[in-house]
Amino acid sequence: MTTVIDGKAVAADVVAKVRVAAEQLIAKTGVVPGIAVVIVGHDPASQVYVASKGKKAKECGFHSIEHALSSDTSESDLVALVEKLNADPAIHGILVQLPLPDHIDAGKIIQTIAADKDVDGFHFTNVGKLGTGELDTAFVPCTPAGSMLLIERALGRDLSGLNAVVVGRSNIVGKPMANLLLNANATVTVAHSRTKDLPALCRSADILVAAVGRPEMIKGDWVKPGATVIDVGINRLDGGANGKSKLVGDVDYAGAAEQAGAITPVPGGVGPMTIALLMANTVVSAFRAAGQAAPRF
Structure with missing residues (x-):
């Protein structure tokens, strides 16, 4: 049975921990x-x-x-x-x-x-730290950091022996996502619009991350049975209820959910994690500035 990864619940947990950490820092x-x-x-x-x-x-x-x-x-x-x-x-x-x-x-x-103070994680210093595995002092871009936390909740922190495919090579999501997966010991392939036989490559993935900005591009038969699917895409399409637009991801959710072991919905998956990790990065920055050991989320 497919597990739907509840990003709202995980994000709420992160925010609650941030609030407690902030209270402790203020008190101390x-x-x-x-x-x-x-x-x-x-x-x-x-x-x-x-x-x-x-x-x-x-x-x-x-x-x-x-x-x-x-x-x-x-x-x-x-x-x-x-x-x-x-x-x-x-x-x-x-x-x-x-x-x-x-x-x-x-x-x-x-x-x-x-x-x-670069809590978005886009400064070259933070990009370099992430690329070289210096995660203890880096700020990681919030969307891939949130996606990684969802993967960890599903599979644990050590991804040794697992194949990961990241579809999308942006500096904001695709590249940092690949670096996070590498740091967790996954074997990582970054795919993009010029990748040959993308469906076959996706079917090799134990962890499939879609971040291409194309609505429902990743079809159900591209997903390996039992894979963990992280859908970063948020696309607005016409044809929703009462003539309103609807939000869909980069993955054909209905088809992929039949194959996946775990999958994030859109909305309610990766989206809430982005702001939650932004808050986490900010409280970590405050701890560092105060000379205190920073919390981990």
Whole structure:
């Protein structure tokens, strides 16, 4: 029988642990974990994400601030704000919401964030630490970190002897996901749009991670019987109930669920984990800044 991996429940568990850790840090040192979110422009989806992050931060007992900037904000002004936040000891995590307006170099802004406050895990220092297995001091991007936690809940921390296939090679999900799986001793293949005979490769996977941004691309007969399937995709399609759009993943859930041993749904799988791990990274940053041993989630 297929196990449906409940991302909402695991995310709630992580957030509860973050809240306890924050309370303990405040009681011991007086340091309140602080997070700053910067949004430039008025992209509706970005505004929803920023509001969700702010709400969750307050739930965790954090000091949370938001900088909402106009879409014509100059790159130099944004750099100056990030540098100000870098220097603020009350802030332990800095998030600059993407996408940014076309006149701003997103890569430059990301690299301006101090590596020890880069709770998104995109700074080259954190990317390098992840790639070399220095996970104890790295910040790992939140979506793959959350996906990995779901895999660990299903299969344990040591994945020795298991074949993992990651479909998607983005810097945000695919590549860090592969590095996390390697660190857990899985044998990892990264596939993409130019991979030959992708269905056959997917059928070899004990762990199949789909992160391609193509709705229901991974079909049920691509899934090895008993495999663990992690669907990172979130795609909005027409044809939902009452004429509304519906959310689907990169995996054909109905077909894959017939084959998989465990699978994440969309919504309710990986999605809730992303913000939960963002909160976890922030409280870890606060512990490090206070010279305390950081908790593990």
